[in-house]
Amino acid sequence: MPQPWHYEDDAVRIRKLCVGPLENNAYIVSCARTGKAVVIDAAAEADRLAAALGGLTPLAILTTHGHWDHVQAARGLADRLSIPFRLHAADAAAFGLEPDEPVAAGLVSVGDLAIEAVPTPGHTPGSVCFSLPGIVFSGDTLFPGGPGATAGPEEFATVLESVEAGLFTLPDATIVMPGHGLDTTIGTERPSLPAWRARGW
DSSP, X not given: OOOOOSEEOSSEEEEEEEETTTTEEEEEEEETTTXXXXXXXXXXXXXXXXXXXXXXXXXXXXXXXXXXXXXXXXXXXXXXXXXXXXXXXXXXXXXXXXXXXXXXXXXXXXXXXXXXXXXXXXXXXXXXXXXXXXXXXXXXXXXXXXXXXXXXXXXXXXXXXXXIIIITTSOTTOEEEESBSOOEEHHHHGGGHHHHHHHOX
């Protein structure tokens, strides 16, 4: 039997699975009415992810970025379920990956849900966050305590710009579900932006 929901309301139901050697978060995001669903970051353990989709109708794998630990199960699960593996074109090029479809800024329809893909470069060139009312899946762009690691000062400045312009415009109560570790909220993290900027990468 699939595990309980990590989050649910009248519109959306979310399962959160910790998978793989780097303890990645993989998410099953489903429309509460229709049961249509997407996987966000098929990081590892394809069998567990497939089992977590029990009773749902999967439509796609949405990928926050192309680092190896976030895509280990993506191709195998996509082929197994006959659904597209989706990734931003910049990360497909940067990491030599071959997604079935790109992810770009805009809306992804999942039953009654409209998931907004928000490009947030910095952690990688093609990092993308996925937003619903009240929830954002931040990949490695934002964690409790700051943005994810970057390659250097230029990338750090870029990720801070992405966080400020792309995520910190969301309401304070928005739940941040990151690529590793625990949830946080936009309101919890926003006041720390000046300190992150001051400390540098």
